[in-house]
Amino acid sequence: MIRLFxxxxxxxxxxxxxxxxxxxxxxxxxxxxxxxxLGHGRFTLVWDVARRWFTFQGLVVHFVTNITDIDxxxxxxxxQEDRTTGEVVTxxxxxxxxxxxxxxxxxxDVAPHATNYxxxxxxxxxxxxxxxxxxxxxxxxxxxxxxVPDYGLLxxxxxxxxxxxxxxxxxxxxxxxxxxALWKNAKxxxxxxxxxxxxxxxGWHTECVVMSLDLLxxxxxxxxxxxxxxxxxxxxxxxxxVAAGKEFSRHWAHNGWVMVGGEKMSKSLGNFTSLTxxxxxxxxxxxxxxxxxxxxxxxxxxxxxxxxxxxxxxSRLDSFARRFxxxxxxxxxxxxxxxxxxxxxxxxxRQRVADALDExxxxxxxxxxxxxALGSANADADxxxxxxxxxxxQSVNVLFGAMGLSLVGASDEIDVTSAHxxxxxxxxxxxxEWAEADRLRSELMALGWIVEDGAExxxxxxx
RNA sequence: GGCGGCGUGGCCGAGUGGUUAGGCAGGGGCCUGCAAAGCCCCGUACUCCGGUUCGAAUCCGGACGCCGCCUCCA
Numbered sequence: 001m002i003r004l005f006x007x008x009x010x011x012x013x014x015x016x017x018x019x020x021x022x023x024x025x026x027x028x029x030x031x032x033x034x035x036x037x038l039g040h041g042r043f044t045l046v047w048d049v050a051r052r053w054f055t056f057q058g059l060v061v062h063f064v065t066n067i068t069d070i071d072x073x074x075x076x077x078x079x080q081e082d083r084t085t086g087e088v089v090t091x092x093x094x095x096x097x098x099x100x101x102x103x104x105x106x107x108x109d110v111a112p113h114a115t116n117y118x119x120x121x122x123x124x125x126x127x128x129x130x131x132x133x134x135x136x137x138x139x140x141x142x143x144x145x146x147x148v149p150d151y152g153l154l155x156x157x158x159x160x161x162x163x164x165x166x167x168x169x170x171x172x173x174x175x176x177x178x179x180x181a182l183w184k185n186a187k188x189x190x191x192x193x194x195x196x197x198x199x200x201x202x203g204w205h206t207e208c209v210v211m212s213l214d215l216l217x218x219x220x221x222x223x224x225x226x227x228x229x230x231x232x233x234x235x236x237x238x239x240x241x242v243a244a245g246k247e248f249s250r251h252w253a254h255n256g257w258v259m260v261g262g263e264k265m266s267k268s269l270g271n272f273t274s275l276t277x278x279x280x281x282x283x284x285x286x287x288x289x290x291x292x293x294x295x296x297x298x299x300x301x302x303x304x305x306x307x308x309x310x311x312x313x314x315s316r317l318d319s320f321a322r323r324f325x326x327x328x329x330x331x332x333x334x335x336x337x338x339x340x341x342x343x344x345x346x347x348x349x350r351q352r353v354a355d356a357l358d359e360x361x362x363x364x365x366x367x368x369x370x371x372x373a374l375g376s377a378n379a380d381a382d383x384x385x386x387x388x389x390x391x392x393x394q395s396v397n398v399l400f401g402a403m404g405l406s407l408v409g410a411s412d413e414i415d416v417t418s419a420h421x422x423x424x425x426x427x428x429x430x431x432x433e434w435a436e437a438d439r440l441r442s443e444l445m446a447l448g449w450i451v452e453d454g455a456e457x458x459x460x461x462x463x
Numbered sequence: 464g465g466c467g468g469c470g471u472g473g474c475c476g477a478g479u480g481g482u483u484a485g486g487c488a489g490g491g492g493c494c495u496g497c498a499a500a501g502c503c504c505c506g507u508a509c510u511c512c513g514g515u516u517c518g519a520a521u522c523c524g525g526a527c528g529c530c531g532c533c534u535c536c537a
Contacts, residue, residue: 010467028537036537043537073535155533161465165533178533204535226537227468233536256468257537262529266536293486294476299469299530309475309487316486319500356477364477368485375502382494382502434496441498452499459499 002054004222005297005360007230007252008153012360015251018219022060025051026212026249028225028233029065029111031204032092033073036099037272038287038302039258039265043226045288046255046296046361048105049403050224053357055334056402064215065108066208067093069115070201073267075190085191099275103284104404106332110215114207121202121210122195124244125182129197133243134182137173141183141197143205145176148239154252155231180236182206205236212237213246223249227297228266230254256299265302273302286310288405289317292363313371315463317400320374321407322461323381324393328408329401337402345388346395349373353399363403370396412462418447426457 002015017023027047030040044065054061069089078085100107125141128134133147145151151159159178166177181203186192192199212220223234234252241248258265265272278287290310294300320326329335342350349369356365373396380389397407414422425440441451441458449460 030537031535039537041537046537071535155466157466157533162533165465228532228536231532232534255537257531259530264531264536268534268536289486290475297468298476301475305487306475312488313486316500323500362477364485368477371485372483378501379503429496432496438497450499453495453497454500 001358002057002059003359004050004251004253007254010156013251015221017059017221018250021058022062023054023222024062024216024220025064025222025224026208026216026220027063027065027108028208028223028229029067030096031068031071031073032089032096033071033077034092034267035274035276036096037258037265037267037274038278039226039272040096041099041103041275041278041287042258042291042300043224043255044100044105045103045291045404047224048103049292049296049363050361051106052330052334052402052404053361056337057354057358058336058338061109062216063108064110064112064212066211067096067111067113068204068207069093069113070191070207071204072184079189095276099279102279103275104288104330104406106334106404112211112215114202114211117207117210117214118193118202120214121206122183122193124210124240125202125206126196128182128240128243135175136197138185140181140185140200140203142174142179143182143236143240143243145178145180145236145239148242150242151178151235151239154235154238178232180205180232182240205233206240208233209237209240209248212249213241219247220249222251222253224253224255227254227256228264255296259299259301262301264299282307283311283314285405285408286314289314289367292367292403292405294364296361296363317374317405317407318409320378320393321397321409323409324377324390324397326393326397326407326409328406329397330404330406335398335401340395340398342395344391345373345376346391349392349395350399357403366399366403370399410459410461412460414460418444418449418460421447422458422460429453429457 003012004015005011006013030036051061051063070085074085074088078088125134128143129141134141134143145159152162155162163176163178183195183197183200183202185198185200192201212223225234238248260271263269263271278284286307290302290306291300293310337350352369353366356362356369373392377389377392377396380392400407421440421444425437428436428440444451444460448462450463452459
């Protein structure tokens, strides 16, 4: 039984599935107008972990993440750089998937593009107009939020109170500042689609509601995204579904965001670090570990110090994998618990980790349990209880794999020169020529190796 | 103005009434030719003020501080 914080009810609730054993989830994806930043990295990691964990627990997960490939910002960028929107989209969608692959975020089952759904969006908007749920203005079609009785459900506030705080000035023909664009009329030089109500392009909120309902069906299980999408984006998606008489997502969940110097990292503040920059200096697995070590609903501060902390913890995990010769997991193929043997301490560990993750995805607790198990496996191995130790070590590896974190033991290519130095050093140590042995170690270290003396002689690896 | 979140040891970060969180850094020890890796031990924390209780980081009230949403944003 999976329990998850529900953003509408403000409490942890059991995930009541539409079809027992199957989870349909929709994660709002990126607008491909720029490089993905650490905030995108966090939400994709968080929901990748959720997906992997649900799968590990035996649920069949249908996972959809969209690509928003038509949007004001894409158009703006195209104009600025004298490129077509298609060229902008192609570049940044490519960058997006590269970044996801580098982070080890598994590809979604389906990744719909907004531009492939324009006909369906036009039909829905037309229906809203026919039923006077939407109205025309000079610059497009707007949705009349007053037509949805419980508008404000996700915001946690009634319509009136939202309206009172609205910061948008009433400068156009909108009936309420909260009414939102379903369709934006094209200005000269902008990409456009023909519609009975004017040539233009769809609004963002309409894209997601149409795609999620088309691919997952009415009453799908889980709709997620960053906390900043809760209102107005998710509110507005839901408003359209409700107005159209359709049952929408059964559960809503939102992750906290990435902070920089106490402020939210965002496009509008311009204080973001791209995932590309991160991967130039950091093992992307360290970022996953950093994300796993705090609860998904908490904000996280990403600084050189917290990154370095995660890197050192990660290197301890890798040493562990090296010691027990563990095979890296957590690739494109998602792990499933029943593919492994679980008995004794391994079974106990798995159950404790499951208790943590089934209860609102408490990854920091799960990670703590795994580090504890790591220590005990090392201690057992030191004491000579190698069979017991190996069993626990393997389960630690699988459970990290279930959260998408690969433990990587030694697999460095050793060149001829270095191999020769290793041989010489072993001979020197055999002969107890310590000065020579130390000199050869220095030489290896100068070549960038970390040198360790194991039971079978000199071991070298890359940092 | 309305709504919501947060304040834990040097740093990061779980924990909702009593029992070791965990990681990183630091100190001591074991092991090692010396190291590295690993193991053991140590710090004894919970913004402040009241209250409830045999007992509170955990519940209640209040204060202070920080952050966010109500506008595009993951």
